[in-house]
Amino acid sequence: xxxxxxxxxxxxxxxxxxxxxxxxxxxxxxxxxxxxxxxxxxxxxxxxxxxxxxxxxxxxxxxxxxxxxxxxxxxxxxxxxxxxxxxxxxxxxxxxxxxxxxxxxxxxxxxxxxxxxxxxxxxxxxxxxxxxxxxxxxxxxxxxxxxxxxxxxxxxxxxxxxxxxxxxxxxxxxxxxxxxxxxxxxxxxxxxxxxxxxxxxxxxxxxxxxxxxxxxxxxxxxxxxxxxxxxxxxxxxxxxxxxxxxxxxxxxxxxxxxxxxxxxxxxxxxxxxxxxxxxxxxxxxxxxxxxxxxxxxxxxxxxxxxxxxxxxxxxxxxxxxxxxxxxxxxxxxxxxxxxxxxxxxxxxxxxxxxxxxxxxxxxxxxxxxxxxxxxxxxxxx
Numbered sequence: 315x316x317x318x319x320x321x322x323x324x325x326x327x328x329x330x331x332x333x334x335x336x337x338x339x340x341x342x343x344x345x346x347x348x349x350x351x352x353x354x355x356x357x358x359x360x361x362x363x364x365x366x367x368x369x370x371x372x373x374x375x376x377x378x379x380x381x382x383x384x385x386x387x388x389x390x391x392x393x394x395x396x397x398x399x400x401x402x403x404x405x406x407x408x409x410x411x412x413x414x415x416x417x418x419x420x421x422x423x424x425x426x427x428x429x430x431x432x433x434x435x436x437x438x439x440x441x442x443x444x445x446x447x448x449x450x451x452x453x454x455x456x457x458x459x460x461x462x463x464x465x466x467x468x469x470x471x472x473x474x475x476x477x478x479x480x481x482x483x484x485x486x487x488x489x490x491x492x493x494x495x496x497x498x499x500x501x502x503x504x505x506x507x508x509x510x511x512x513x514x515x516x517x518x519x520x521x522x523x524x525x526x527x528x529x530x531x532x533x534x535x536x537x538x539x540x541x542x543x544x545x546x547x548x549x550x551x552x553x554x555x556x557x558x559x560x561x562x563x564x565x566x567x568x569x570x571x572x573x574x575x576x577x578x579x580x581x582x583x584x585x586x587x588x589x590x591x592x593x594x595x596x597x598x599x600x601x602x603x604x605x606x607x608x609x610x611x612x613x614x615x616x617x618x619x620x621x622x623x624x625x626x627x628x629x630x631x632x633x634x635x636x637x638x639x640x641x642x643x644x645x646x647x648x649x650x651x652x653x654x655x656x657x658x659x660x661x662x663x664x665x666x667x668x669x670x671x672x673x674x675x676x677x678x679x680x681x682x683x684x685x686x687x688x689x690x691x692x693x694x695x
Contacts, residue, residue: 323546378610422533445619470597472498473686474662480512480676489516492678494663496594502531506590509677520676521546523646527558527590534584535598541588543612553612564615583610588612593653596661601638628665629655631681635664648673 480490490512506527529538545551553569562577586608623639637654654665664680
């Protein structure tokens with residue numbers, strides 16, 4: 315096998331083609347060497363590198379013109395503050411401030427017009443209340459206003475008519491309407507009518523309510539003769555009261571019969587009312603002069619105490635109204651009646667709230683008020 319290979323190599327070496335190829339390679343190598351030698355090329359290691367080194371140095375930027383100005387101003391301010399404050403004011407100013415002003419010296423403006431702004435400041439400063447006084451004033455916030463002042467009382471209305479929206483449980487949605495009308499005739503008699511009408515499902519629970527009161531108008535106020543309370547069409551919900559001022563008794567009538575209740579001699583005139591005339595008696599006797607009154611609802615005659623809850627501003631459809639808020643409550647139940655009496659309209663009621671025993675709240679809020687006096691008729695929008 316080795317002998318065969320050696321003969322093959324020998325035959326290839328002495329082959330003319332191989333000799334020509336060998337001569338060509340040798341000649342090419344010689345030519346390349348001569349060309350490079352004569353051209354003066356240098357080795358590859360002497361070629362310049364494509365990358366160049368960069369020398370970097372951190373140098374502070376020049377200050378911004380605005381920042382430089384602020385820094386200079388700050389430095390000047392600090393320098394000025396470091397100096398004594400006495401140097402900033404002339405000595406003469408200090409001496410003039412220390413001198414007292416003579417008592418006879420007054421300061422008046424060049425113009426003859428009054429200084430309104432200064433007067434307001436003086437009044438406001440005189441009304442400043444110390445914290446202790448403010449606390450004491452808050453504690454006395456519910457003290458009764460003075461109604462005993464000698465002020466001429468206006469003539470009571472000869473007619474007053476009030477329309478109401480009826481609301482339930484403080485909901486803003488109206489569930490009905492109500493109207494109270496008071497009228498005084500020329501023969502010194504009065505008639506009061508109060509009607510309440512509800513709509514929707516609530517009318518099934520609370521049918522129409524009608525109350526009337528009739529009687530005389532005296533110097534002491536209203537002196538009722540007859541009172542009717544009618545709740546719906548059911549007879550058992552109808553009550554009447556007849557006042558006999560000669561025999562000094564009140565006859566209470568219902569489906570259960572008639573009961574007579576005597577009127578004691580110590581009861582002052584005007585201090586016995588029915589539930590309707592009671593609300594308009596305040597036109598003749600201000601509500602805070604006496605906080606007790608005998609009232610009847612047609613079923614019984616009892617002495618009622620009512621309390622003063624405070625003065626309140628009501629925003630009604632026809633304007634803002636100043637009111638006295640009074641109430642009568644039973645200690646043993648949720649039953650409570652509250653009235654808001656218009657101070658500027660002879661204390662006629664403009665808001666009525668009734669809280670039932672089960673907690674249901676029915677409110678009547680005035681939407682229109684019309685009244686007449688002896689002199690003229692003054693309707694409100």
